[in-house]
Amino acid sequence: MTSETGQTAPRPPDEAGCDGENGPRFAPITHFTLYERVYEELRKAIMAGRFASGDSLTIRGVAQQFGTSAMPVREALRRLATEGAVEVLANRTIRIPLMTKERLDELHTIRVALESEAARLAASRATEAELQAIESLNNDFIETSRASDVGKTLAANQRFHFAVYAAARAPTLLSLIGMLWLQAGPWLLQPLRRSRRQDGPRDYMGASFAHHLTLVQALRDRNGERAAEAIRSDIVDAAKHFLVDGEAPFDERSGSAA
Amino acid sequence: MTSETGQTAPRPPDEAGCDGENGPRFAPITHFTLYERVYEELRKAIMAGRFASGDSLTIRGVAQQFGTSAMPVREALRRLATEGAVEVLANRTIRIPLMTKERLDELHTIRVALESEAARLAASRATEAELQAIESLNNDFIETSRASDVGKTLAANQRFHFAVYAAARAPTLLSLIGMLWLQAGPWLLQPLRRSRRQDGPRDYMGASFAHHLTLVQALRDRNGERAAEAIRSDIVDAAKHFLVDGEAPFDERSGSAA
DNA sequence: GCCTCCGAACTGTGATCACAGATACGATAT
DNA sequence: ATATCGTATCTGTGATCACAGTTCGGAGGC
Secondary structure, X not given: OOOOOOOOOOOOOOOOOOEOOEOOOOOXXXXXXXXXXXXXXXXXXXXXXOOOOOOEEOHHHHHHXXXXXXXXXXXXXXXXHHOOOOEEOOOOOEEOOOOXXXXXXXXXXXXXXXXXXXXXXXXXXXXXXXXXXXXXXXXXXXXXXXXXXXXXXXXXXXXXXXXXXXXXXXXXXXXXXXXXXXXXXXXXXXXXXXXXXXXXXXXXXXXXXXXXXXHHHHHHOOOHHHHXXXXXXXXXXXXOOOOOOOOOOOOOOOOOOO | OOOOOOOOOOOOOOOOOOEOXXXXXXXXXXXXXXXXXXXXXHHHHHHOOOOOOOOEEOHHHHHHHHOOOHHHHHHHHHHHHHOOOOEEOOOOOEEOOOOOHHHXXXXXXXXXXHHHHHHHHHHHHOOHHHHHHHHHHHHHHHHHHHOOOHHHHHHHHHHHHHHHHHOOOOHHHHHHHHHHXXXXXXXXXXXXXXXXXXXXXXXHHHHHHHHXXXXXXXXXXXXXXXXXXXXXXXXXXXXXXXXXXXXXXXXXXXXXXX
């Protein structure tokens, strides 16, 4: 829960060299606890769709894989449980929650409410540098859609969206949206995969491209209402392509983590 | 994270008595882990406004007060940190977050987005029994407003609101709203206290009563749009009465927990 | 008086262990 | 073949301890 500015290497010595009170300069070192590192690895695996609904994890199994004791894994899983990304059953099993149509609908309703608000705020608050980064990330998304690796497309879409929401400069809102994506985000893999097959939806990527472009232009125009509407449409259109009735969200099972 | 249906006493024996295979009947026993019980105690204390912004807690201090080891307290605090109710600083202090005007505005924006959606859903999903309970809780709220104990008014307001949101039958939405109330809810104590003083806002309680009544009637009429608007107005009007500029949200300091 | 240093105490974090509950499997009885 | 029981194993939970980082107070130097 500390800041996540990353770990930077010491800068090279100044040209003046190590002289007197102007000695070598070192950048601050940001330290992450084991708990934070375990949490981040699990979060990334969930977001990348490496777990399937119903997959179970055990504290000792994950700890063994990471080469840590159980404690940091417990704390990371407690946080993920609070975020709804994993659930602890009455028989004490820890698993990725099963998905139902009702739950997915609820998640999309909440996402529309929060992410459209974030887009509205981003339209007035994004800096020029942030707008350029958002545009660049959208180009990445379009580029990855031409290749065969759906995992890369999923990640590029996530990066694009979160760049927009980060530009809203609303930390609590961003945190809540992150929780929602932990629950619903991996499900984007399913229509992505099907759009790469002959029997998949043909208008899926095209609709997504259009909404993203509308969003980017709305941000450029500082038009919050149009930005919010673009996000709403993106979410609603994507949600039409989710199949929940007994069909697993991922074509290949990742297996249990332990 | 197990269900919280509470612990029920065994029912009295049937009139048939203990005969053969129809022996005495026992209700299921719901067991709570220590972590869950510690979490619930801390959550209730926060919601009741017993902590002030900036109050710090220590794991060992809280554990000593509860007579437990540090483990369940750690897990409870980890959950509360994920929910934004406490924060862990870089120097490892655990404290109730400081409040700023920007953060309070953000919380209210999010609350409007989510709670109005919950009210809209409740208007179509609440059962007759739930509507009656909501009305009864609103009467409780009005009754407590006539007494001098603002803590009771705060609690009654919370019970009323959460009965409405629970009737939406949207578990993820309810969980997110709970997190928001953990952060912003205690702040309702401030205008409540000031409304009991001669220099306090005179229209504060009156506006709240009116919005609650509008909400209840809208739920009765199954009018989601009007229900959402009543919640929105309730939140927005209450937010006008919050003072953040250096003024602590609570007139008396609760002190540190450890 | 101010600054610096050192030691003690406090604190969160991670490791380890014990305990109790849940599950799976094999053996036995019907 | 099915049901029951006992045992071993696994698992989350809670307790305890050690470690490393942080803070605070006192002593000494300038």
